Amino acid sequence: MKLHFEPDLDYQLAAIEAVCDLFRGQEACRTEFTVSHGGSLHMAGNRLEELGVGNRLLLADEVLLANLRAVQLRNGLPPSDTLASGDFTVEMETGTGKTYVYLRTLFELHKRYGFTKFVIVVPSVAIKEGVYKSLQIMADHFRGLYANTPFDYFLYDSGKLGQVRHFATSPHIQIMVVTVGAINKKEVNNLYKETEKTNDERPIDLIRATCPIVIVDEPQSVDGGLEGQGKKALDEMHPLCTLRYSATHVDKHHMLYRLNPVDAYERKLVKQIEVASLEVQGGHNTPYIRFVETGNKRGIVARVELDCQQGDRVRRMVKSVKAGDDLERISGRSIHAGCLVQNIGCKAGEEFLELANLERPLRLGEAVGDVDPDILKRQMIRRTIEEHLDKELRLLPQEIKVLSLFFIDAVEHYRAGPDVASKKGKYAVMFEEEYRRAIAKPKYHTLFQEVDIRTLPEEVHKGYFSIDKKERWADTAENNQANRDNAERAYNLIMKEKERLLSFETPLKFIFSHSALREGWDNPNVFQICVLRDMGTEMKRRQTIGRGLRLCVNQQGERLRGFDVNTLTVIASESYEQFAKTLQKEIEEETGIRFGMVEPHAFVTIPVAGTAGQIAPMGIEASTRLWHHLVETGHLDGRGTIQDSLRTAIQTGTLHLPEPFAASLPQVRELLGKLAGKLAIKNADERISIKTRQTILHGEAFRALWNRIKHKTTYRVAFDNARLLDDCTRAIQEAPPVIPARMRFRKADLTIGKGGVAAVETAQAAPVGIDEPPFELPDLLTVLQDQTQLTRKSIVQILTSSGRLEDFRRNPQQFLELASESIQRAKRLALVNGIRYQRIGADHYFAQELFEQEELTGYIKEMLRDTHKSVYEHVVYDSSVERSFAEQLETNEAIRVYAKLPGWFKVPTPLGSYNPDWAILVDKDGDERLYFVVETKGGLFQDDLRHQERARMACGKAHFQALATDDNPAVYHVATSVDDLMAHVIASGTTISSPGTK
Secondary structure, eight states, rough: OOOOOOOTOOHHHHHHHHHGGTTTTSSSOEEEEEEEEOEEEBBBBBBOOOOOOOOOOOEEEHHHHHHHHHHHHHTTTOOOOOOOSEEEEEOOOOTTTTHHHHHHHHHHHHHHOOOOEEEEEESSHHHHHHHOOOOOOOOHHHHHHHHTOOOEEOOOOOOOOOOHHHHHSSSSEEEEEEEGGSOOOOGOGGGSOOGGGTTTTTTHHHHTTTEEEEEEEEHHHHTTTTTTTHHHHTTTTOOOOOOOSSSSSOOOOOOEEEOHHHHHHHHTSSSSEEEEEEEESSSSSSSOOOEEEEOBBBBBBHHHHHHEEEEEEEEEEEEEEEOOBBBBHHOGGGGGGTTTTEEEEEEETEEEETTTTTSSSEEETOEOOOOOOHHHHHHHHHHHHHHHHHHHHGGGGGTTOOEEEEEEEGGGTTTTTSBTOBBBBBHHHHHHHHHHHHHSGGGGGGGGTTTOTHHHHHHHHEEEEEOOOHHHHHHHOOHHHHHHHHHHHHHHHHHHHTGGGGGSSSOOOOEEEESSSSSTTTOTTTEEEEEOOTTTSSHHHHHHHHOOSOOBBBBBBBBBBSTTTTTEEEEEEOOOOHHHHHHHHHHHHOOOHHHHHHHHTTTTSSSOOTSSSOEEHHHHHHHHHHHHHHHTTTTTTTOOOOOOHHHHHHHHTTTOOOOOOOOGGHHHHHHHHHHSSSOOOGGGEEEEOBBBBBHHSSSSSHHHHHHHBOOOEEEEOOOHHHHHHHHHHHHHTOOOOOOOEEEEEEEEEEEEETTEEEEEEEEEEEEEEEOOOOOOOOOHHHHHHHHHOOOOHHHHHHHHHHHHHHHHHHHHHHHHHHHHHHHHHHHHHHHEEEEEEEOOOTOOOOOOOHHHOEEEEEEEGGEEEOOBBBBSSSOSSSSSSHHHHHHHHHBBBBBEEEOOOOOOBOOOTTSOOBOEEEEEEEEEEETTEEEEEEEEEOOOOOOOHHHHHHHHHHHHHHHHHHHHOOSSSSEEEEEESSHHHHHHHHHTTOOOOOOOOO
């Protein structure tokens, strides 16, 4: 296979232009110098030994700054005030072609300005090998684009310093790729020593003389943190400028172009992300504790995950604790009795949490009281295989090979031995067993025709780990030359097989790795990533999903687009809600994106009309004025955080801008709508005020209907204790069965927008039973007494009468939740059963004038327009059921008048206010009228309605019964359609002649 590269992607061209336009006005020229045998460096003009060629910048700093500001404003970035350094930043999300962009940029810089010397500095062997591989597979592409311009590229090797001399003397494009670890230690580095291989000159002096353009890939990992050893090594090269490319910059320097995760996702430049999360359900019967992280910013604290009591239920939550804390008090559960925090260690690499009731301290990521982790890992492997095969069924016709990647917690769990030839570890065994089981299913039969499925499981998976000289697995750290050599042995294999992995001819489909596959390795056809390790211990979520974000390719090497093909499934052991929350936090920390905030430069690219009528970008000054206006009106706070008033103004279409910004309102509103978050933004032009239909409102028919329903009531509640206990007993007897602990996969799509990262659940798998470790039974009576406020005697009577105490032994926590909820529901219904309404008096009612005094508004798409029998000219509906009901009211000849009851018409209940749906007058042959208050529901069966909803409706019925003071009162009824209402009329013995439909 040969990968194809697209030369005309607009976002990549914009990134290239951003760098090239920085040097606008530069003449094509170069500097020349001599390289002598005597160990000294002489500028041209003296006796030449050999001619060296370097880059030369002619632009004054003021011109460079003006170019920089113009590029920044064009790309919607805050402009730099001064030219503080020669460092310039390009931010591009993982998987969008960052390497292609900076490699093509250097060819474009040569074409326009004659620059020839480039040094690419990377943080690791993986990225070095990846860049070198990219140069190999892109070489023909660049030769075609740039008329066969000659160029050389090489990997810096301290044993081949003659290449550095050629780098300095060649007149053609020279590209040197080097890891920062190979250049940042002067005392042991040949780069800073005189050597015969460079005619007794120091290689660093040769590099300096060329004034190279230094390109830094992943600068946050190159710079070297607070001490900045890597940054010092970059400066030692005396670069003409430093171009810094990453998706996660720490130091922004002068930003030229930005394609952040939100932009990439919204433009579908990367794969859609979905999370299949494996969660344990009903398994809260043991004192579960997991050590998440530790820190010492404000004293030494640990973050632990506990099963905490939240109302009637137990929720798994992360809490901060310090030495001396009692986990029983923090979790609110007696199951944690005796769990006192004794000591916390936060030294990097030696973190621990010591608890009074544990024999040994917990290490970072460890847990006690949890389900057997191997059971969970097997389920995750099984789900990954099924997701993989499902995608193969769908993508095979498009000639797309599917790959899956496993991140594991320890090398020995995949290979149980010290060397490469060692036997299979438990994950490898689990994989082969589950793969053999899956491919035997009839569902996947078409994938394995004429294939020997007996040996296939061993051929489709492989592990990638660092390997030392003795063919033994090794640590992946690159903190010294020996470890870098170990890593290179592994990475050479990975990089050389990158294209082979994409071919159907290679059976390998499943890759297992510990931490080798970090930034620098990705494959466009990774569709599944299974995390068989604790999320957040060694690799972050962005780093994890980054290995599979790139858009896929087919067998011709052509890239395919669209979320219908490109979906990355992450199989994780945390909830998708937590995954989305943490992913958003990481994006904010790593990119500086502030979700839900507006920055002063946010509007710079919005087009506005100039004084001469021409259209031009708003610019930084006008954008800042507009930002200050939003702050002054209270729509933003002083830091730019979006306030509720702005969200409301966007939703209701009431956002106003001062002159001269009024003409840009649609573009400003659209931008703010995206930044404000997950809102249902509606077209303000479709929002209208709805008038009353005066002839109906003031007509005699509606007045008669209104007089029957307008009065207010008060209520009292009487309890029957014996009946309450019987109801509680019956509720527990009829409650769902209690089953042992189980686990279930839940799948959700993640959407990354300017308002944040959101997760929307799309599927649930059938639960799988699991065995919990032995547990002690909690104090059942005490817990239920605290949660229900019933006496112990009453609880004993209820539980013994229910006949379900055996369920308590089967799953104590689930039974506690079920019993508590059943009793609380029975108590709520007892309130309703014992409620008695009473009309307050003739002077307490809803005045008919409120229809005119209280404004009703709505959106055109959510209303039935131009009605004839309604009090309002248009009927605003909340659901398709309500719309259909309104249409039937209009067309049924038996309906005289009706009203969709406004929000201010409320009936008091013990469970909160209740607002009925409709008031309707049914006419019988013109001489008998029937008055109804109708609640519309999608279903009439009790099970279709929530308990509290049913209780409020029962209160509504009692309220209107209390208002019945004449022979023809308003009757309360629940219906799904007007036909249901008419059926009720007929069933009650009242007939209506010719209730036909127009």
